[in-house]
Amino acid sequence: MDTILIKPQRRLLAAISFLFLVLTSFNQAFAEADGAKLFKQNCAVCHSLGDNKITGPGLKGVAARVPADPWLFNWIKNNKEVIKSGDAYAKKILAEYNGADMSTFTHLTDDEINALVAFVKNPPVEVKTTTPTDEAKGPKGATEEGVNPLAILIGVIAFLIIIIGVLRGVTHSLKNIQNEKQGLPEEEAVGPWDEIKNWIVTHKTTTAVIILIILGGLLTEGWYALKGIGVYEGYQPVQPIAFSHKIHAGDNAINCQYCHSGVEKSKTAGIPSVNVCMNCHKGISSGPTTGTEEIAKIYEAAGFDPKSGEYTKPQKPIQWIKVHNLQDFVYFSHQQHVKVGKQDCANCHGDVKTMTVAKQVSPLTMGWCIDCHRKTEVPGMKDNPYYESLHKKLAEKYKGLPKEEQVITVAKMGGIDCGRCHY
Ligand code: HEC
Ligand code: HEC
Numbered sequence: 451m452d453t454i455l456i457k458p459q460r461r462l463l464a465a466i467s468f469l470f471l472v473l474t475s476f477n478q479a480f481a482e483a484d485g486a487k488l489f490k491q492n493c494a495v496c497h498s499l500g501d502n503k504i505t506g507p508g509l510k511g512v513a514a515r516v517p518a519d520p521w522l523f524n525w526i527k528n529n530k531e532v533i534k535s536g537d538a539y540a541k542k543i544l545a546e547y548n549g550a551d552m553s554t555f556t557h558l559t560d561d562e563i564n565a566l567v568a569f570v571k572n573p574p575v576e577v578k579t580t581t582p583t584d585e586a587k588g589p590k591g592a593t594e595e596g597v598n599p600l601a602i603l604i605g606v607i608a609f610l611i612i613i614i615g616v617l618r619g620v621t622h623s624l625k626n627i628q629n630e631k632q633g634l635p636e637e638e639a640v641g642p643w644d645e646i647k648n649w650i651v652t653h654k655t656t657t658a659v660i661i662l663i664i665l666g667g668l669l670t671e672g673w674y675a676l677k678g679i680g681v682y683e684g685y686q687p688v689q690p691i692a693f694s695h696k697i698h699a700g701d702n703a704i705n706c707q708y709c710h711s712g713v714e715k716s717k718t719a720g721i722p723s724v725n726v727c728m729n730c731h732k733g734i735s736s737g738p739t740t741g742t743e744e745i746a747k748i749y750e751a752a753g754f755d756p757k758s759g760e761y762t763k764p765q766k767p768i769q770w771i772k773v774h775n776l777q778d779f780v781y782f783s784h785q786q787h788v789k790v791g792k793q794d795c796a797n798c799h800g801d802v803k804t805m806t807v808a809k810q811v812s813p814l815t816m817g818w819c820i821d822c823h824r825k826t827e828v829p830g831m832k833d834n835p836y837y838e839s840l841h842k843k844l845a846e847k848y849k850g851l852p853k854e855e856q857v858i859t860v861a862k863m864g865g866i867d868c869g870r871c872h873y
């Protein structure tokens with residue numbers, strides 16, 4: 451036996467190690483993302499990785515200033531315990547931040563906390579590319595998760611083709627090893643293109659079906675793009691900054707009212723000013739899908755220079771495009787519906803927490819308003835003193851009716867009188 455591997459065996463080895471490489475690199479990508487991802491989900495609302503204070507301190511060089519391990523672990527897991535134990539360093543930072551509250555993370559596993567400790571000790575170098583933004587490009591690419599489902603499909607198919615190719619290589623090599631043992635001649639390897647050609651020739655119907663599916667997908671995408679024009683339900687304009695509700699209200703669980711502060715006290719919900727964005731974005735200069743590009747537009751609008759950390763230019767308000775547009779002759783109040791009527795945002799706006807781009811999901815027609823007023827019972831009717839006498843009167847009026855019709859709906863309170871909604 452000589453030291454050189456025989457050809458088919460070598461090919462087999464190459465194929466297997468390629469497969470192994472692909473799988474491990476996938477694995478690694480996921481493992482590495484962990485600490486960073488956990489940080490974004492749980493900590494980035496209050497901490498930057500640089501020097502900037504948000505609610506809590508900037509975490510640059512934090513490992514050097516806190517007490518030795520396992521202090522970081524204990525603090526991140528449950529800072530209240532550390533504070534209770536009378537820890538001197540905890541007392542010091544608490545005083546520095548006027549006792550501002552850091553959340554506890556007892557719901558995370560020890561592995562997750564360890565990933566966080568490793569991440570804050572050694573965060574990746576932040577790529578500070580606050581390049582002038584490419585105006586022409588706009589936030590287009592960022593719609594719906596930033597990735598087109600069709601692209602994912604094509605990616606998956608390509609991946610499968612590679613795997614199939616590799617596996618075929620493996621069987622081919624195995625066969626040759628066997629042939630060799632039996633003293634048969636080595637089979638010629640067939641090139642990948644020839645294989646595909648052969649496959650298409652022998653699988654005409656399947657090929658036709660695959661082509662039809664891809665064409666169908668492209669056509670429906672085009673159809674939806676056209677349909678969006680001029681129809682308001684599903685209206686989803688491209689905004690001047692690729693603001694994502696999914697990232698803010700979903701992943702980072704920021705309360706709707708933090709930004710739409712009018713919902714409980716006025717007719718309109720209100721769109722936050724750029725100052726509200728800066729409360730957090732002074733410290734957060736890059737995002738998970740758009741990097742620094744979109745956040746740079748906030749700095750531009752705020753007249754903020756991220757290098758010096760100062761406001762050097764005048765503010766220009768961000769020109770958000772209105773998604774919902776009720777006709778002027780209709781009266782609608784958020785306070786009435788959210789505070790008094792106890793209606794959840796989602797009843798009218800859908801699951802905003804999952805929207806990458808804000809979208810109108812309800813038709814906002816008269817029929818839609820009236821339909822809900824007919825069906826919805828006025829909440830708190832029974833125990834609200836304001837309604838007590840009214841409730842008695844109405845209860846008297848509807849006494850004779852079947853049980854389900856005794857429910858006091860908005861409509862029964864006059865919620866479908868023309869004058870309530872039309873001036
Ligand atoms: C709600 C805001 C908030 C969140 C969320 C938060 N922190 Fe904090 N963190 C603070 C505040 C405020 C302090 C300063 C001490 C104090 O007042 O409690 C602090 C202090 C710290 C310190 C000590 C920093 C120093 O300079 O000594 C570390 C480390 C830390 N946090 C890590 C984390 C990690 C990791 C997470 C996510 C798992 C996290 N924090 C989530 C608000 C927060
Ligand atoms: C971090 C700030 C922030 C948070 C938190 C937030 N929003 Fe928004 N919201 C905005 C901004 C900015 C816009 C305007 C840009 C756009 O339409 O995407 C907006 C737009 C909207 C619109 C469309 C308004 C229009 O033009 O008609 C609705 C509806 C909405 N938000 C509902 C919600 C709901 C419901 C929540 C909570 C689940 C929420 N928002 C949380 C900042 C926020």
Ligand code: HEC
Nearest residue numbers: 490494495692702726727730736737738739740741744745
């Ligand atoms: C309460 C804190 C907070 C406020 C207020 C806030 N953001 Fe954010 N923003 C975040 C966090 C956290 C991230 C995610 C950072 C990350 O995951 O790396 C983020 C990310 C972003 C991104 C990057 C998204 C991506 O896909 O890469 C943009 C753009 C953005 N915010 C715009 C805004 C705008 C515009 C406003 C004001 C209307 C605003 N933000 C207000 C906390 C906030």
Ligand code: HEC
Nearest residue numbers: 781782786790791797819822826828860863864865870871
């Ligand atoms: C998801 C259900 C729902 C939808 C949709 C809805 N409403 Fe309402 N509305 C309510 C509830 C509940 C109340 C009762 C609030 C209260 O207790 O005063 C109410 C009350 C009102 C009132 C006050 C009525 C009164 O008797 O004082 C007005 C005006 C009104 N709605 C207008 C509208 C308009 C205009 C629309 C459509 C653009 C609309 N509503 C859509 C649930 C809804």
Ligand code: HEC
Nearest residue numbers: 706710713718719720721774775776787788793794795798
């Ligand atoms: C009963 C239905 C209903 C509920 C509940 C509701 N909205 Fe609205 N919302 C509307 C309608 C209708 C409009 C359009 C108003 C207009 O054009 O004058 C609107 C517009 C908006 C706008 C943009 C224009 C503005 O008023 O500033 C925002 C932002 C918004 N809603 C956020 C919210 C949030 C956040 C909640 C929950 C706290 C909520 N809405 C609950 C029906 C509703």
Ligand code: HEC
Nearest residue numbers: 777780814815816819820823865866867868869870871872
């Ligand atoms: C709960 C609120 C509500 C009540 C009550 C209500 N409307 Fe409306 N009405 C609307 C809304 C919202 C629109 C706007 C619809 C649109 O833009 O498609 C509208 C539109 C209209 C229009 C214009 C139609 C059009 O297609 O543009 C007329 C006319 C009208 N209403 C008459 C009435 C009359 C008459 C009554 C009493 C019988 C009444 N409305 C009661 C909410 C209401």
